[in-house]
Amino acid sequence: MASKVLVVGSGAIGLRTALELLRNKIPVVLRSAHHPLDKKTCSMGAGGLYMPYKCEDPRIDKWSSDTLDELLHLANDEKKKSLVEIVPTLYLMSKHGGMTTEDFKDFESKDYVGGTNIKTKFPKWTTDPRLSFQHLTIEMLEWQNHALKLKIPSAEILKKAGYNFGWLFNAPIVDAPNMLKDLLEEVYEYPVDINVDMGQGYANTDEMVADAKDHGCDALINCTGLGSMELCNDKDLIGGRGILLHYKRDCKRNFSDANMERDTAILTEDGPWGTSTDPVYIIPRGDVFVVGGTYYEGNTNDSLTDDERKRLIENAHLMGIDPSEAYVDEWAGFRPVRKTVRMEIDEETSASNGVKVIHSYGHGGSGWTTYVGAAKASLELLHSD
Template sequence: MPASKVLVVGSGAIGLRTSLELLRKKVSVILRSPRSPIDTSVCSQGAGGLWMPFHCDDPRTDRWAKETLDELYPIGKDDSKSLVELVPTLALHRNNHGPTTLDFTRNDYASGTGGASQLPAWSTDARLQFQHMTTEMLYWQNYINRLKIPPEQDILAAGYSYAWLFNPPIVDCPKMLETMLKEVESKGADVNVETGMEYESLEEIVDDAKSLGCDAVVNCTGLGARKLCNDQEMVGARGILLQYDRQDCVRTEDIAFREDGKDTNIMVEEGPWGSEEMPCYMITRGNTVVVGGSYLEGDTEQDIRDHERLRLLENARLMGIDTEKSSPVGEWTGFRPFRPTSRLEVDAKFSNEDMQIVHSYGYGGSGWTVYVGAAKEAARLLLES
């Protein structure tokens, strides 16, 4: 039987968008979470908001990410600098990942393979205008693109000979959470996202769902699911950020197109500037520029350590922020809810004729990249069974 009244637990990106998906399909929703979606403890509010699959290894990720891009891209195109913005994004690499854009044939794009390359499958989506090129090509093009990026000699001296340049959507995360919450409320859901109470077990959630007259539950508790479901595969991957005010963020003298250039996201996961565990990146998100970062699985420290803060400041300098003239306005530590495969499935053990349980958690560093696709799939599981 398709569900008719659903208790959604968790009001991060996944819980809110899942609630919306159900409401748009005329299903009654009760939404519960202990804290407001924009509380600093909620992973979704502090995230970079960049659309790019990152540390989410589920084979379904590309499909969910595409469905999310389908929704975000038109908003970014029409509503620029508001909820979603399309921001040029540069990833620097030491080595070649296959043929550069100039070598691609029309067939490579049509077949969706990206040619004989090791480029990610998502890079072939034409909306992203993805290019793979040498650093020389990047700077040659930059006379036209006018991106705010560090000088060519610095990038070449550090050994970055190749670049990916693409144009993904960036979600203004706190604003999007507030917008989704308002829409959920306006569609008549029973909402309490500041209960102050964390569920201790799945049994407790099911009991609550029954007493509220629900015939289904969607568990969108992110990293909270580790304890709630005793899910040992879940791990927090600690991320640290400095936040700068976008308007007051002064760029160094030598940066290309300092005044009239376009804000650009920059991502480096290879040495010497970055590594997989300590990526060096900058993301322009709404009125904020965030500088990261780290990807440290199992590190539970809440505060930014002194040596980490120094490294983040150095990252800001490398990305072209004048750290003498601009100071961070805030900092944040968050824990990406990583699982080797995301858990988006019906819980066969707890579901029965009267109550269906769907889990939707474990999207790692890609929650904002897949949140629409994940919401649609959870709704399909509940309504098409």
């Protein structure tokens, strides 16, 4: 068992990992090249929607379940509930739907939609009853919405655009900036050595290990996200660029039905509105709507182009926002994407340096969906022989 741990990185994964250690009475040194509230950090800019995205590692089923436990607890805590909001969420599809949840349970393969053979099933996270997941046709959604009163485009608009099916579920949404602030404030409640604005930070793993030794740490946990491309020379890690516009949460919405009352997260990667690289979404987050987006691997542009801004304004209009009145801010950042999350003990580095080195990075667009589970997984590795 480690007597003191250096945690490197202060995004959602790093801060929650530091807290997991501190809550278990393990002293921590926290280091990060950037402050967690730096506007450009991925955790700061993220939409905060609970839904695994661009992370295919099977271990995220456990990590996301652990995270859901905590998010639902926070949403019901009078002192913390402003940090997490449970929001109806609609994921639109043009194809490969039209079956009930029961049909899907034993579904393996079937000729479907224009003779195309499709092999699919619901992701495991959708089976958690706390999310109230439903697979609906647009007609079923329209019928339910008479009671639900969701702020979504009309069935007529959706059908005309070619959307025939949707997933509807109740998703926690993290107010990312305020959650990071809250996590950092809790870290500061402990006697911990903190520097979360180091400028350039470390150049490589050896420098991290040396700093751990200098501070009397016998273990370190690397939660640097995309920074591990250089720190660890990780060729499997790549940035998945995302962009957002922020609009005022209290802005008027241009829906024809005046009875629509409940803000709803809406997402699609299907045409004509979206694609896998240019998804369309609106997420109510804190006092803003975030409207996106993109998923461009390897694109390093840290600001929006004029064409991208124009497309996001069009997306906002599709989602019922009058873009001329409600614009607040914009954001561009990079998801740390990897084929599998690097959640492991670095045996070679640990053996040669006498410091137990654990890596926890590469969670893709699922940082706020896995951050609690990832912290607990790091602690388990720390306890392991």
